[in-house]
Amino acid sequence: xxxxxxxxxxxxxxxxxxxxxxxxxxxxxxxxxxxxxxxxxxxxxxxxxxxxxxxxxxxxxxxxxxxxxxxxxxxxxxxxxxxxxxxxxxxxxxxxxxxxxxxxxxxxxxxxxxxxxxxxxxxxxxxxxxxxxxxxxxxxxxxxxxxxxxxxxxxxxxxxxxxxxxxxxxxxxxx
Amino acid sequence: xxxxxxxxxxxxxxxxxxxxxxxxxxxxxxxxxxxxxxxxxxxxxxxxxxxxxxxxxxxxxxxxxxxxxxxxxxxxxxxxxxxxxxxxxxxxxxxxxxxxxxxxxxxxxxxxxxxxxxxxxxxxxxxxxxxxxxxxxxxxxxxxxxxxxxxxxxxxxxxxxxxxxxxxxxxxxxxxxxxxxxxxxxxxxxxxxxxxxxxxxxxxxxxxxxxxxxxxxxxxxxxxxxxxxxxxxxxxxxxxxxxxxxxxxxx
Numbered sequence: 001x002x003x004x005x006x007x008x009x010x011x012x013x014x015x016x017x018x019x020x021x022x023x024x025x026x027x028x029x030x031x032x033x034x035x036x037x038x039x040x041x042x043x044x045x046x047x048x049x050x051x052x053x054x055x056x057x058x059x060x061x062x063x064x065x066x067x068x069x070x071x072x073x074x075x076x077x078x079x080x081x082x083x084x085x086x087x088x089x090x091x092x093x094x095x096x097x098x099x100x101x102x103x104x105x106x107x108x109x110x111x112x113x114x115x116x117x118x119x120x121x122x123x124x125x126x127x128x129x130x131x132x133x134x135x136x137x138x139x140x141x142x143x144x145x146x147x148x149x150x151x152x153x154x155x156x157x158x159x160x161x162x163x164x165x166x167x168x169x170x171x172x173x174x175x
Numbered sequence: 176x177x178x179x180x181x182x183x184x185x186x187x188x189x190x191x192x193x194x195x196x197x198x199x200x201x202x203x204x205x206x207x208x209x210x211x212x213x214x215x216x217x218x219x220x221x222x223x224x225x226x227x228x229x230x231x232x233x234x235x236x237x238x239x240x241x242x243x244x245x246x247x248x249x250x251x252x253x254x255x256x257x258x259x260x261x262x263x264x265x266x267x268x269x270x271x272x273x274x275x276x277x278x279x280x281x282x283x284x285x286x287x288x289x290x291x292x293x294x295x296x297x298x299x300x301x302x303x304x305x306x307x308x309x310x311x312x313x314x315x316x317x318x319x320x321x322x323x324x325x326x327x328x329x330x331x332x333x334x335x336x337x338x339x340x341x342x343x344x345x346x347x348x349x350x351x352x353x354x355x356x357x358x359x360x361x362x363x364x365x366x367x368x369x370x371x372x373x374x375x376x377x378x379x380x381x382x383x384x385x386x387x388x389x390x391x392x393x394x395x396x397x398x399x400x401x402x403x404x405x406x407x408x409x410x411x412x413x414x415x416x417x418x419x420x421x422x423x424x425x426x
Contacts, residue, residue, distance in 0.1 A: 004354050007307075011351040014314050018343040021321045022336055056423055096416050097327055103264040104405055115270070117406050122270045124413035131420050 055084045058145035078143055085144035086136065093132050100125060180368035184225060187372055190379040191218045194386060203389040209256040210338070213249050220246070240302050247309045251280055254313060254342070258320055261335050266409040268327065275319055283312040300357060307353035314346045337385015341378040348374030 061081070065074035138146055195214055198204050204211040220242040228235045258272025291304040317339060324331060331339070352370050355363045 004358055007354040008351045010311070010314075011347040014318060014350070015343060015347040017318055018321060018340065021325050022331070022340060024325070052423070092416070092419065099412055099416065100265060100267045101327060101329065104266050117410070118266075118270045119274075121267045121406070121409055121413060122274060124410065124417060125267045125271070128413065128417050128420060131417070135420065135423065 052088055055081055055088055056144050061145065078145065081145075082139060082143045085139045089132060089136050089139065093136075096128055096132070177365075177368055180372055181225075181228070183369065183372035183376055184221060187376045187379055188218065188221055188225070190376060190383055191221070194379060194383045197383070198386060201389070203386060206334075206389055207256060207260065207338075207386075210253050213246070213253050216249065217246055244302065244305065247306060250313060250342075251276065251309075254316060254320075257335055257338050261320075261324065261329065261331065265327075265329070266406055267413060271323065272320060275323065276316055279316045279319060280312060283308075283315065288312060303353050303357050307350065307357070310346050310349040310353065313342070314350060317343055317346070332390060334385055334389055337381055341381035341385070344381065345374050345378035 061074045061078050064070045064077060191214060195211070195218060198207075198211050198214075224235065224238050224242055227238045255273055255276045258276060262268050262270070262272045288305065288308045291308050292301060321339070348370060352367055352374075356367050
């Protein structure tokens with residue numbers, strides 16, 4: 001009996017989701033006004049890249065904490081940098097979505113692009129989406145100064161003491 | 176109940192006929208070739224099964240299930256066509272609908288749909304189970320497609336939105352109905368006789384309204400660039416975005 005309820009609930013939730021997404025999409029389209037668009041930044045500009053370098057750079061917080069001995073101020077700075085980092089990543093995500101949404105404009109009779117190119121473009125899109133979700137998650141959880149790619153430096157401690165990696169005979173021969 | 180069910184089936188035939196006439200006469204079929212082929216198949220099989228019901232009633236159940244199982248498999252191809260149509264103008268995600276359809280259908284087919292067919296079971300229950308699980312797979316695929324469309328803020332357009340909405344209504348009713356039929360058997364079969372064609376009738380009416388006029392989503396304007404040049408341009412842009420983000424990951 002419980003299976004029947006689960007299936008019925010799934011059917012209702014599915015229909016509600018579809019209707020909500022359809023109606024929301026329509027209201028979003030009708031309320032979208034080009035004048036309200038603040039414009040997405042050009043990420044090829046040095047100004048934006050320099051800003052991001054500054055946001056993700058831990059030196060300012062370290063200077064406050066260690067050299068000036070203001071740990072509370074350093075924490076406050078880290079928190080505000082975290083919010084800035086999240087906003088920066090979201091802006092990058094928004095700019096990417098804008099880029100992806102730009103429709104193809106063509107001359108008549110231009111030949112079709114092969115499907116391998118289309119799959120390559122899709123892979124680049126999916127890769128970016130996965131990376132940005134991961135980056136946002138790491139920044140939200142650990143802050144902007146955390147290593148985004150985990151370090152594997154601890155692996156050297158797993159090796160038995162005294163065991164040194166020797167170059168293979170082939171590598172020695174090639175040298 | 177049977178009379179109501181047959182009357183509804185007749186209404187489905189009329190609605191499908193109207194949709195087909197409109198599509199073929201207006202030349203809309205070239206935009207959705209698989210969808211219109213599916214409609215022709217469905218129209219002819221529904222009419223055929225209708226005739227079998229009157230001429231050879233003993234063969235009706237077998238004919239109905241054979242046509243139904245084939246049609247639910249073909250519906251996957253139609254969903255792929257509609258999603259292709261939605262993502263077609265966007266170079267970077269042109270294959271996204273197809274990729275999602277292949278990934279979700281393939282995964283759920285292996286872990287959820289095929290196990291329903293293999294165990295030695297009653298034929299009727301196995302068919303109902305198969306129909307239920309394929310409907311659920313299609314519903315999951317549709318829900319994911321809707322969420323992705325929403326994520327990229329893509330304009331769905333009246334045609335594609337109507338096609339998706341029609342399918343969603345039909346699938347939701349099937350998902351609620353098939354387990355009841357499985358559980359209560361012949362007691363519920365009478366309800367299914369009415370509910371199934373009624374849901375399909377609503378679905379076809381939505382399709383007819385949505386496809387009364389085919390409206391292209393994006394008006395292409397001439398920029399003097401070929402598809403290949405645009406594709407290279409898009410690839411360069413995507414690589415630039417990936418590199419911008421990768422810089423911070425490798426810090």
